[in-house]
Amino acid sequence: MNKLAYVFLGAICLCACKFNSSNKTLPIYGNREAVTKMVNGQVVNDTIYATIPPFKFVNQFGDSTGSQNLAGKIYVADFFFTSCPSICPIMQRNMLAVYNAFKDTADVKIVSFTIDPKYDTPPVLKNYAEKLGVTGNSWWFLQGNRDTVYRIAEKNYLVAASKDSTAAGGYVHQGWFVLVDKQKRVRGSYDGTDPKQVAQLIDDIKTLKTGPAAGK
Amino acid sequence: MKIIVIFSIGALLAALIISCESSDTLEFDRYYSEGSVIYQTHCQNCHGGHGEGLNGLIPPLSDSVFLAKNSDQLPCTIYFGLKGKITVGKRDFEGQMPAASGLANIEIAQALTYITNSFGNKMGIFNVEMVNGDLVKCR
Numbered sequence: 001m002n003k004l005a006y007v008f009l010g011a012i013c014l015c016a017c018k019f020n021s022s023n024k025t026l027p028i029y030g031n032r033e034a035v036t037k038m039v040n041g042q043v044v045n046d047t048i049y050a051t052i053p054p055f056k057f058v059n060q061f062g063d064s065t066g067s068q069n070l071a072g073k074i075y076v077a078d079f080f081f082t083s084c085p086s087i088c089p090i091m092q093r094n095m096l097a098v099y100n101a102f103k104d105t106a107d108v109k110i111v112s113f114t115i116d117p118k119y120d121t122p123p124v125l126k127n128y129a130e131k132l133g134v135t136g137n138s139w140w141f142l143q144g145n146r147d148t149v150y151r152i153a154e155k156n157y158l159v160a161a162s163k164d165s166t167a168a169g170g171y172v173h174q175g176w177f178v179l180v181d182k183q184k185r186v187r188g189s190y191d192g193t194d195p196k197q198v199a200q201l202i203d204d205i206k207t208l209k210t211g212p213a214a215g216k
Numbered sequence: 217m218k219i220i221v222i223f224s225i226g227a228l229l230a231a232l233i234i235s236c237e238s239s240d241t242l243e244f245d246r247y248y249s250e251g252s253v254i255y256q257t258h259c260q261n262c263h264g265g266h267g268e269g270l271n272g273l274i275p276p277l278s279d280s281v282f283l284a285k286n287s288d289q290l291p292c293t294i295y296f297g298l299k300g301k302i303t304v305g306k307r308d309f310e311g312q313m314p315a316a317s318g319l320a321n322i323e324i325a326q327a328l329t330y331i332t333n334s335f336g337n338k339m340g341i342f343n344v345e346m347v348n349g350d351l352v353k354c355r
Contacts, residue, residue: 089262090262
């Protein structure tokens with residue numbers, strides 16, 4: 001009888017084991033296109049995925065920063081402005097968890113684009129970063145041309161952002177944290193105001209780092 | 217017979233005293249629980265679920281000394297917002313707190329009762345009469 005109980009207990013323990021997500025793959029977002037091309041004289045079908053186009057902005061240190069600095073890196077993007085009274089504080093509080101998890105990891109970055117570039121100049125962004133407790137080069141706050149920022153937000157990162165004088169603070173934007181892989185493809189979108197989804201994001205970054213496509 | 221009468225009068229008195237006390241705590245509880253909902257809607261985004269603030273950007277609400285010292289300014293701060301430098305818990309904060317001018321006086325009182333009795337604070341009820349009085353004197 002006792003033995004049976006042990007076997008039963010063992011079985012329960014085994015069932016409780018969570019099979020790790022080592023071979024879990026993340027979806028690839030955006031439009032895709034099938035192409036047929038010639039490789040070594042053979043016809044090959046391939047898929048072209050949507051990628052983030054090149055951009056060049058200025059970070060909180062006044063340095064020119066853009067897609068070339070993010071080449072070969074996994075990064076999380078979000079859209080905010082420093083004087084934002086609504087969802088930004090909670091987003092940045094949650095983003096701090098991502099920052100703290102990966103600040104010493106060279107190939108993981110965070111990029112916060114300001115949607116109010118008129119007010120959020122590099123000195124304002126630097127002051128903001130310091131007060132948030134962000135040091136070093138792992139989290140960039142970027143100021144760019146307003147229309148360009150709005151365009152890549154909507155077309156490429158799939159986040160809505162626009163000026164709206166009726167909204168609190170003068171701008172409306174969505175609180176998504178967008179995960180981009182080393183091949184510049186969008187791999188996930190997480191509600192930055194929800195700590196649970198942000199925890200999922202941290203997990204997914206780890207999956208992406210160790211996943212099958214990490215080396216490519 | 218006499219004993220029964222005396223006993224029931226005593227019991228009645230005791231019941232009266234207890235119910236008086238509990239109507240006070242009842243009022244506090246009502247303010248506090250309504251206040252927690254208002255806090256979640258209007259304050260928590262910035263000041264955090266535990267009143268912790270956000271590093272150097274947004275001040276915490278856990279500095280009891282600051283709250284007690286500025287107690288009569290708190291309704292004004294909520295109603296009109298705040299701009300400029302303040303020092304909370306030995307740290308300087310500079311920024312802007314938006315006005316919650318859509319709140320009724322009773323809601324400000326409930327939110328303040330919640331804030332001043334959470335996050336390690338224990339200042340008792342902040343009732344609507346106090347808010348009415350303070351709002352008239354806002355600078």
